[in-house]
Amino acid sequence: MQFSIGVEYALHSLLHMVDLPSGKPIGVKELGLFNGISETYLSKVFTKLRKAGIVRSLPGVNGGYELARRPEEISFWDVIEAVEGASPIFQCAEIRQNNILVDKDNLPDSFSKCPCLIKVVMLEAEAQMRQYLANKSLSWLSHELRNKLPEDLNHSIDDWFKDVLTK
Amino acid sequence: MQFSIGVEYALHSLLHMVDLPSGKPIGVKELGLFNGISETYLSKVFTKLRKAGIVRSLPGVNGGYELARRPEEISFWDVIEAVEGASPIFQCAEIRQNNILVDKDNLPDSFSKCPCLIKVVMLEAEAQMRQYLANKSLSWLSHELRNKLPEDLNHSIDDWFKDVLTK
DNA sequence: CTATTATAGATAACAATTATCCACAATATC
DNA sequence: GATATTGTGGATAATTGTTATCTATAATAG
Numbered sequence: 001m002q003f004s005i006g007v008e009y010a011l012h013s014l015l016h017m018v019d020l021p022s023g024k025p026i027g028v029k030e031l032g033l034f035n036g037i038s039e040t041y042l043s044k045v046f047t048k049l050r051k052a053g054i055v056r057s058l059p060g061v062n063g064g065y066e067l068a069r070r071p072e073e074i075s076f077w078d079v080i081e082a083v084e085g086a087s088p089i090f091q092c093a094e095i096r097q098n099n100i101l102v103d104k105d106n107l108p109d110s111f112s113k114c115p116c117l118i119k120v121v122m123l124e125a126e127a128q129m130r131q132y133l134a135n136k137s138l139s140w141l142s143h144e145l146r147n148k149l150p151e152d153l154n155h156s157i158d159d160w161f162k163d164v165l166t167k
Numbered sequence: 168m169q170f171s172i173g174v175e176y177a178l179h180s181l182l183h184m185v186d187l188p189s190g191k192p193i194g195v196k197e198l199g200l201f202n203g204i205s206e207t208y209l210s211k212v213f214t215k216l217r218k219a220g221i222v223r224s225l226p227g228v229n230g231g232y233e234l235a236r237r238p239e240e241i242s243f244w245d246v247i248e249a250v251e252g253a254s255p256i257f258q259c260a261e262i263r264q265n266n267i268l269v270d271k272d273n274l275p276d277s278f279s280k281c282p283c284l285i286k287v288v289m290l291e292a293e294a295q296m297r298q299y300l301a302n303k304s305l306s307w308l309s310h311e312l313r314n315k316l317p318e319d320l321n322h323s324i325d326d327w328f329k330d331v332l333t334k
Numbered sequence: 335c336t337a338t339t340a341t342a343g344a345t346a347a348c349a350a351t352t353a354t355c356c357a358c359a360a361t362a363t364c
Numbered sequence: 365g366a367t368a369t370t371g372t373g374g375a376t377a378a379t380t381g382t383t384a385t386c387t388a389t390a391a392t393a394g
Contacts, residue, residue, distance in 0.1 A: 036265025098203025
């Protein structure tokens with residue numbers, strides 16, 4: 001049970017879009033090159049991010065993607081949900097209905113009234129994780145890394161993107 | 168991204184082992200039949216549960232499995248970890264090392280000193296979920312269901328297992 | 335008009351999950 | 365001791381999901 005690698009691609013890419021000058025979209029090609037990851041797969045990931053309203057696309061020459069909202073308002077969970085889809089981690093298969101004592105075509109009232117308790121526990125556990133991730137924003141991540149990475153690396157990164165955008 | 172169906176199989180099966188008389192193991196065949204799920208796959212799941220020390224096996228005629236610890240001391244998380252394995256949900260691929268500005272064979276100090284911050288966030292999020300699940304025990308689940316399910320269904324369940332064990 | 339970029343669909347390569355089968359070891363019962 | 369039952373471990377098949385690529389198309393800046 002794992003998150004898709006697409007989540008990691010998305011976060012590492014979106015991170016660097018925080019500080020780009022507005023009105024200057026960045027292409028999937030550049031983001032893929034910068035991160036050393038598959039460009040074509042990354043383009044699929046960005047299509048999902050766009051459909052989720054996290055980024056905005058600008059087709060055509062010098063086009064690309066830019067953040068569709070302020071980075072304070074883009075959380076880790078927003079990104080995960082966009083890339084992974086909204087379905088829960090624990091997909092209850094309702095096997096209680098397979099129980100030998102239960103008639104599937106005529107379920108007892110207690111089943112329609114109460115959801116499977118195991119499912120309830122799992123969903124609540126997932127909600128705990130979700131809450132934590134919904135409180136970590138892209139802008140927080142960006143600031144933390146500016147503080148933690150060495151000055152010169154931050155500088156090289158800034159320069160690289162400045163270079164690419166003025167090509 | 169989803170938990171294996173094996174987790175659901177395990178929880179639904181272990182649940183009914185809580186109230187069995189001690190010294191009376193129950194077979195995978197019976198548990199599979201009772202829950203209406205694949206017996207052969209369930210046997211693989213129980214092998215994992217045994218290796219994790221959650222159940223104890225007794226081979227031979229009238230053999231089967233029984234809980235290896237008190238149900239108060241078996242948590243949802245114990246079961247998940249046994250079935251899914253202990254590897255984290257977010258398997259950081261360290262793509263920061265692929266970065267075009269980074270020499271993979273000569274990583275900057277900041278990389279060896281600090282783990283990828285995105286990974287740190289994800290692991291902490293998983294820890295939130297884990298903590299919740301580590302606090303829900305098999306005995307809690309069993310008691311809750313005894314209260315919530317209708318009297319007659321609880322009774323039929325008890326009868327079914329009593330029947331099977333005295334065959 | 336042309337080059338560039340995102341979009342969408344098809345599809346391939348690969349990996350993981352789910353499920354089954356078989357040979358074998360252990361054990362209760364007769 | 366013979367036999368039937370039950371777990372064990374390995375091999376494998378069927379199915380599904382993930383990751384990655386390619387192609388054709390639409391949009392747009394210059």
